[in-house]
Amino acid sequence: MAGLAHPVLISTLCNMDTIEIGGKTIEFQHVFYSWICMAILFFVAWLVRRRLTMVPGSLQNFWEAIIETLENYICTTMGDKYGRIFTPFLAGLFIYILGSNLMGLIPGFNAPTANLNTTVSMALFVFVMYHIVGIYIWHHHYIKQFLGVSKWLVPLMFPLEVVSHCSRPVALSLRLFGNIRGEEIVLILFFIMAPLIATIPIYALFLLAKFMQALVFFLLTTFYINSAIAGVEH
Secondary structure (H helix, E strand, O other): OHHHHHHHHHHHHHHOOEEEEOOEEEEOHHHHHHHHHHHHHHHHHHHHHHOOOOOOOHHHHHHHHHHHHHHHHHHHHHOHHHHHHHHHHHHHHHHHHHHHHHHHHOOOOOOHHHOHHHHHHHHHHHHHHHHHHHHHHHHHHHHHHHOOOOHHHHHHHHHHHHHHHHHHHHHHHHHHHHHHHHHHHHHHHHHHHOOOHHHHHHHHHHHHHHHHHHHHHHHHHHHHHHHHHHHHHO
């Protein structure tokens, strides 16, 4: 019986969206596909690392071009000092979101980012992280970023800045979730109404759209962290 547990569990995870535990409905399919995405990315990273050579092959060239492009942008935005510190996090975030988005184009798979739980968790992590970075760099002076340029404007600027910062994770999560979820619904409708060959142009369009959504999340996260680093000078 124990030997059958894993196949049954995997089959359940692949074919069900929710499970009843203690009278509560828990949605977990997005977690399962997140694990699949991470497993694929870890395997690709291991494969590239294993085949590193002085004369790079096509796979190494591909990933080096992506990482170098992201690193150059981050270092240009933040400067070399902080850019090289945050490049692993920001590049990893972009690659993970892009991989999660693209999973929605694979028949039988769902994009983890088409679930609000996934996008909210990432947005909240970014929200907490950039404030921690700002406090770490500026200490108690970080509060000046919320007070405006004049002390007479503090009663007006402080609540506006608080609302502005609190709206960032909302915008990050809803934008990514809404676009990816909407694209998946449209793709399903095209599959129903048109033959498989007719959906190929839609695949190409959605491929670009999913890349753009990952890029937008990456760019906004870079901006938020950079604004925290710039602090009072920003």
